[in-house]
Amino acid sequence: MVKSAPDTETSDKILQAARKIFLVKGMSGARMQDIADAAGINKALVHYYFRNKETLFKTILLEEAKKFFPKLNLVFESDQPLFTKIEQFAAAYIDEILENPFLPLFIINQINQDTDHFLRDILSRNQPRPHALLRQIETEVKKGTIRPIAPEQLLMNLVSLCIFPFMAKPMLNRTLGINDKKFRELMEARKTEVPRFIIAAIKK
Amino acid sequence: MVKSAPDTETSDKILQAARKIFLVKGMSGARMQDIADAAGINKALVHYYFRNKETLFKTILLEEAKKFFPKLNLVFESDQPLFTKIEQFAAAYIDEILENPFLPLFIINQINQDTDHFLRDILSRNQPRPHALLRQIETEVKKGTIRPIAPEQLLMNLVSLCIFPFMAKPMLNRTLGINDKKFRELMEARKTEVPRFIIAAIKK
DNA sequence: GTCTATATTCCGATAGAC
């Protein structure tokens, strides 16, 4: 059997289409017909490659979760000084989300409805380990290098500042009266703005 | 016709049940049967009071949107000095979300799928007006009272720091190894921690 | 107003031809 180029493989077309639909509409909002249409094939063919909707969805979810969670460890596990970690995390994470703007909201929605513990199990294998970072913050506070702050609060601040604007994009666009181009510029600026803001807040 | 107490009225029971279900599961994930069960009545009765699922959903959505958006104007329209505004907003908004933890994610999800522009039209009537706040920040920067920062960035920072942790709660609980009680304590602390953090970042 | 029973629609899934 001769295969066509990988990116035109039917299975890949389905995955690509499914990703697009599921990330925006979620499991219950997506239709197998929509996915088939987006892939330019027949609905039955989707079932031929992936037994059922749930299988297809979990394939996508697993793939995306493996993209999302390990990136968090950038800030947890590197061996840099605190300020450097913060700078690297913000730049890398915002860049990542610029490429996948729907990913954070999708993942958070799935965690919120993870009734069968599918994601919980993925998480337990790709466990983020914030312990080192939290202790690092604690140490800096004790040394008096940075202002007193609960390590958990600082961690939440960093993640919030990087992720939230993407989830709120439609609201921000409207409230600030900006278009997609302007939004992207704001996010590009945030790659340095967020670390600057945080460091100004904690530096003595 | 004699009415029972308002909170035991059938229509109110339905709305209360529908709110609980829709806020967690969304429009497509919710079942009319679930709502009927939660209200302790028959499924047909839901259709008697609200013609169909869409009508019921939009009733809830309208109600919740009217709760959510005007609260944003707390930070936009009050006549206080900048630092006071920030303090008041964080305290009031975090308190509000502590009472309605599912509200932000619900609203943001709806905005993201607002294909029929239902929410867009609500928004255009309850328009948040950030202009005054943005100019206020700009003025302070020019006066040299606070460090240079783009007004839009500061606004995004404030909103992000208040809202995001609630949306990411299940992830935070797991990553930080905390329970609901501890999470609530962290959020209570944030009511003063967020303003302190922001002011430290921008104060000269 | 509230229920039971039933109609209708929608959608995931399968059968079977090519």
Added chain:
DNA sequence: GTCTATCGGAATATAGAC
């Protein structure tokens, strides 16, 4: 592997008795 046609279940919605 890919399609057309269809099945079957689930969910929304309505009819009609009480």
